[in-house]
Amino acid sequence: MSVKITDTSLRDAHQSLFATRMRTGDMVPILETIDNVGFHSLEMWGGATFDSCMRFLDEDPWERLRVIRKYVKNTKLQMLLRGQNIVGYKNYPDDVLEEFIKKTVANGMDIIRIFDAVNDLRNMEKAIEFTKREGAHAQGTICYTISPVHNNNVFVQFAKDLKETGCDSICVKDMAGLLSPYKGYDLVKRLKEEVGLPVQIHSHSTSGMATTTYIKSIEAGADIVDTTISPFALGTSQPPVEPVEAMLSETEKELELDGDALTEMSEYFKGMKKKYEKYSKLAFTVDTNVLNYQVPGGMISNLTSQLSDANAIEKYDEALQEIPKVREELGYPPLVTPTSQIVGSQAVLNVLTGERYKMISEEVKNYVAGYYGKPPHEIDPTLKERILQEKEEFTGRPADHLEPQLDKARNEIEQYLEQEEDVLSYCLFPNVAMEFFKKRQEGKINASEDNVEPEPEKEKAEASGNGKSGTDS
Amino acid sequence: MSVKITDTSLRDAHQSLFATRMRTGDMVPILETIDNVGFHSLEMWGGATFDSCMRFLDEDPWERLRVIRKYVKNTKLQMLLRGQNIVGYKNYPDDVLEEFIKKTVANGMDIIRIFDAVNDLRNMEKAIEFTKREGAHAQGTICYTISPVHNNNVFVQFAKDLKETGCDSICVKDMAGLLSPYKGYDLVKRLKEEVGLPVQIHSHSTSGMATTTYIKSIEAGADIVDTTISPFALGTSQPPVEPVEAMLSETEKELELDGDALTEMSEYFKGMKKKYEKYSKLAFTVDTNVLNYQVPGGMISNLTSQLSDANAIEKYDEALQEIPKVREELGYPPLVTPTSQIVGSQAVLNVLTGERYKMISEEVKNYVAGYYGKPPHEIDPTLKERILQEKEEFTGRPADHLEPQLDKARNEIEQYLEQEEDVLSYCLFPNVAMEFFKKRQEGKINASEDNVEPEPEKEKAEASGNGKSGTDS
Ligand SMILES: [Co+2]
Numbered sequence: 001m002s003v004k005i006t007d008t009s010l011r012d013a014h015q016s017l018f019a020t021r022m023r024t025g026d027m028v029p030i031l032e033t034i035d036n037v038g039f040h041s042l043e044m045w046g047g048a049t050f051d052s053c054m055r056f057l058d059e060d061p062w063e064r065l066r067v068i069r070k071y072v073k074n075t076k077l078q079m080l081l082r083g084q085n086i087v088g089y090k091n092y093p094d095d096v097l098e099e100f101i102k103k104t105v106a107n108g109m110d111i112i113r114i115f116d117a118v119n120d121l122r123n124m125e126k127a128i129e130f131t132k133r134e135g136a137h138a139q140g141t142i143c144y145t146i147s148p149v150h151n152n153n154v155f156v157q158f159a160k161d162l163k164e165t166g167c168d169s170i171c172v173k174d175m176a177g178l179l180s181p182y183k184g185y186d187l188v189k190r191l192k193e194e195v196g197l198p199v200q201i202h203s204h205s206t207s208g209m210a211t212t213t214y215i216k217s218i219e220a221g222a223d224i225v226d227t228t229i230s231p232f233a234l235g236t237s238q239p240p241v242e243p244v245e246a247m248l249s250e251t252e253k254e255l256e257l258d259g260d261a262l263t264e265m266s267e268y269f270k271g272m273k274k275k276y277e278k279y280s281k282l283a284f285t286v287d288t289n290v291l292n293y294q295v296p297g298g299m300i301s302n303l304t305s306q307l308s309d310a311n312a313i314e315k316y317d318e319a320l321q322e323i324p325k326v327r328e329e330l331g332y333p334p335l336v337t338p339t340s341q342i343v344g345s346q347a348v349l350n351v352l353t354g355e356r357y358k359m360i361s362e363e364v365k366n367y368v369a370g371y372y373g374k375p376p377h378e379i380d381p382t383l384k385e386r387i388l389q390e391k392e393e394f395t396g397r398p399a400d401h402l403e404p405q406l407d408k409a410r411n412e413i414e415q416y417l418e419q420e421e422d423v424l425s426y427c428l429f430p431n432v433a434m435e436f437f438k439k440r441q442e443g444k445i446n447a448s449e450d451n452v453e454p455e456p457e458k459e460k461a462e463a464s465g466n467g468k469s470g471t472d473s
Numbered sequence: 474m475s476v477k478i479t480d481t482s483l484r485d486a487h488q489s490l491f492a493t494r495m496r497t498g499d500m501v502p503i504l505e506t507i508d509n510v511g512f513h514s515l516e517m518w519g520g521a522t523f524d525s526c527m528r529f530l531d532e533d534p535w536e537r538l539r540v541i542r543k544y545v546k547n548t549k550l551q552m553l554l555r556g557q558n559i560v561g562y563k564n565y566p567d568d569v570l571e572e573f574i575k576k577t578v579a580n581g582m583d584i585i586r587i588f589d590a591v592n593d594l595r596n597m598e599k600a601i602e603f604t605k606r607e608g609a610h611a612q613g614t615i616c617y618t619i620s621p622v623h624n625n626n627v628f629v630q631f632a633k634d635l636k637e638t639g640c641d642s643i644c645v646k647d648m649a650g651l652l653s654p655y656k657g658y659d660l661v662k663r664l665k666e667e668v669g670l671p672v673q674i675h676s677h678s679t680s681g682m683a684t685t686t687y688i689k690s691i692e693a694g695a696d697i698v699d700t701t702i703s704p705f706a707l708g709t710s711q712p713p714v715e716p717v718e719a720m721l722s723e724t725e726k727e728l729e730l731d732g733d734a735l736t737e738m739s740e741y742f743k744g745m746k747k748k749y750e751k752y753s754k755l756a757f758t759v760d761t762n763v764l765n766y767q768v769p770g771g772m773i774s775n776l777t778s779q780l781s782d783a784n785a786i787e788k789y790d791e792a793l794q795e796i797p798k799v800r801e802e803l804g805y806p807p808l809v810t811p812t813s814q815i816v817g818s819q820a821v822l823n824v825l826t827g828e829r830y831k832m833i834s835e836e837v838k839n840y841v842a843g844y845y846g847k848p849p850h851e852i853d854p855t856l857k858e859r860i861l862q863e864k865e866e867f868t869g870r871p872a873d874h875l876e877p878q879l880d881k882a883r884n885e886i887e888q889y890l891e892q893e894e895d896v897l898s899y900c901l902f903p904n905v906a907m908e909f910f911k912k913r914q915e916g917k918i919n920a921s922e923d924n925v926e927p928e929p930e931k932e933k934a935e936a937s938g939n940g941k942s943g944t945d946s
């Protein structure tokens with residue numbers, strides 16, 4: 001029985017390596033080829049791409065979705081949805097979520113991968129319900145992490161809850177590349193036996209384990225794994241598809257991919273890598289910080305830039321060691337958007353001010369008060385008590401305290417409205433969207449299809465190595 | 474039962490990534506730390522390092538061996554010996570081989586990994602005999618390759634022959650990174666069951682499979698695997714040690730390495746990577762050419778530079794496809810020094826002249842006439858017939874036709890001789906050694922211990938990426 005592949009080249013790969021900067025016009029020329037490879041699905045929307053389109057690329061994210069759908073006729077399109085956070089960094093009211101999913105599916109989305117940073121089902125259940133109602137595939141996600149309160153029992157139970165809530169499949173989302181081959185094997189085996197839904201593994205090569213974890217997970221029965229094309233692979237991105245294909249080719253789980261289309265895709269993305277690598281902050285190597293501190297690659301680069309901004313890069317080691325402490329005090333949330341930012345920024349504050357929790361960020365206060373959902377474990381009592389003196393605790397479903405937002409938003413952007421989707425863009429990122437709308441009205445926005453990253457001005461100087469370097473011998 | 478690690482940072486890693494340019498003075502400051510990690514052995518000599526020391530670094534390779542031995546008191550030292558080719562590119566007479574091994578062991582070598590490019594035992598048996606006689610560990614090597622005439626039966630039989638000849642252990646040398654996890658599993662299992670010697674796996678990350686192949690090989694019973702420290706890992710180099718350690722940490726095959734020493738080593742080599750990456754020609758990514766054409770990374774870079782020198786880089790694809798054809802016509806030799814150069818250069822000739830075998834290199838003629846040993850399979854009859862019209866076939870042990878060389882060499886360099894080892898350096902690389910001796914006599918050679926690569930003149934400009942790139946979500 002063949003294993004299936006979700007290709008992440010158009011979303012997670014460039015989000016992980018190139019600051020989510022890939023433009024639609026650079027995707028268009030290769031879309032029909034990608035469509036011919038035979039992938040199960042293309043992850044090509046959601047996550048940070050929505051924000052990035054308007055904020056950095058002068059693009060309409062909805063137009064990107066329609067353009068890709070136009071050229072990708074056979075392969076399923078897939079997105080990453082942050083549960084009640086949609087594609088933003090905080091909870092949005094149900095009316096925005098509902099309309100967002102409606103428009104997303106109407107514009108051509110097939111599969112919606114839904115996660116919540118603290119694995120709180122209440123932050124996911126509406127998204128699952130709306131996705132099912134629109135006729136799309138709802139994939140329920142387990143955010144994988146390591147802590148004294150996380151183990152395979154907890155994850156399997158959560159998967160059962162997701163199935164109960166209506167999910168069509170389960171994704172094990174290992175955003176930091178922490179899932180080891182043997183833990184992965186056990187988890188997948190149990191999910192297959194005890195839950196019975198298709199299981200998809202999403203990992204990152206950050207710590208150097210992901211490719212092996214895929215192979216062991218497939219041995220345990222995983223149905224789909226997330227890879228990317230080799231020029232966009234490794235480092236903090238996904239494992240490359242080519243070796244996974246080669247390794248499985250001699251087993252009964254052989255992939256059914258079109259080799260010529262894959263080669264063409266690889267050649268194309270080599271060119272893209274040259275254009276976009278200027279956005280890369282991280283070396284394409286193994287990040288041992290992940291293994292030592294369980295801090296994912298994206299957090300490392302945020303940490304570095306926050307410390308640099310504060311002229312305090314010498315506190316790097318201290319800040320790195322502070323992250324697991326803050327995470328423990330906040331009840332061991334998995335480190336993924338937005339908890340990665342919440343934990344990381346507080347760790348930097350703790351180190352910069354010279355006194356732990358001398359200053360507490362608004363996000364930490366909201367998190368502790370329950371506005372992000374129920375943390376996996378109890379919050380440090382002293383910290384909690386202190387914060388609840390100024391902020392009332394909220395134990396209900398986080399989105400329940402939020403007022404509907406759509407109608408008011410529609411009124412506010414009336415003069416700029418060109419499509420119903422604009423209301424959603426505005427609800428999600430009011431300032432960024434407003435700037436985008438103004439530019440658009442001034443005719444300063446290009447069609448997505450024509451929006452390409454400029455070629456680098458000059459080729460890098462040739463590397464100077466030479467001599468009789470043989471082939472390892 | 475714990476698995477053991479051979480660290481290749483001081484030999485294969487910088488040979489594979491940085492054109493064998495690492496200098497002894499850059500090794501010295503970290504040697505005691507490396508010695509404390511708990512590696513089974515350090516591969517730190519042989520291969521291309523001997524040539525490179527004199528040719529590019531103005532260093533005495535023998536002095537490097539003594540310096541490393543001085544600082545590495547506990548860990549075994551290991552070298553790669555090209556069988557009758559010693560550390561050169563052709564066969565040398567037995568008296569040179571015997572003296573070389575004598576001096577190598579006398580200067581502190583513990584383990585000698587012996588290979589022959591076409592797996593011809595006759596090119597290895599003297600090296601094995603001399604190594605045993607000097608009291609060192611003789612590791613017999615199987616050069617792994619894929620072809621219609623290579624399979625695990627062939628490899629297991631060869632391992633039995635190696636055991637018979639006196640080898641203490643078996644190395645599966647996968648110089649191109651072609652050994653897949655499942656083929657590796659089968660091969661190791663059979664070697665353990667049918668041969669019974671300790672089995673060590675040496676692979677390269679070139680195709681993206683090696684880390685997984687190590688894990689599956691260890692599941693099958695491999696005793697030792699070759700890794701390097703993460704900054705010197707991946708691409709055409711070895712897999713990094715850190716994820717291998719992490720993956721095995723939850724099994725009964727847990728590595729017993731000192732984490733602090735390993736972290737210190739990693740930090741140090743990060744700095745080395747910055748200094749040496751100017752010698753790197755290859756991206757740290759997955760080379761799909763290996764998977765498609767079975768052409769290892771080192772050959773790709775040689776191919777590129779030979780075509781560039783001839784102003785014919787547009788023939789790259791043609792040349793790439795020519796390599797497997799030439800290899801087939803030459804009886805499927807594994808592609809490793811020197812067969813990789815022999816096959817690669819002839820492929821370039823075939824493409825540049827516009828007519829296959831219009832010109833035939835001297836090396837191909839010698840290879841076909843039997844001077845490199847017995848090819849794995851019959852040579853193309855037309856080609857063979859043509860070459861044997863001008864060159865007599867030789868079917869004996871290749872070194873048997875060679876006259877002893879030591880005494881004559883000693884006379885020739887009498888006025889430069891400072892140590893007996895100089896005679897060997899001269900036998901191996903007469904021109905390069907002579908230049909080195911002259912410089913040395915003029916006082917222009919620094920002590921190895923002080924020979925460091927200069928720091929790069931300026932830091933690379935900061936990459937320009939920024940923005941709200943989260944941790945995959
Ligand atoms: Co090697």
Ligand SMILES: [Co+2]
Binds near residue numbers: 174175202204945946
């Ligand atoms: Co991801």
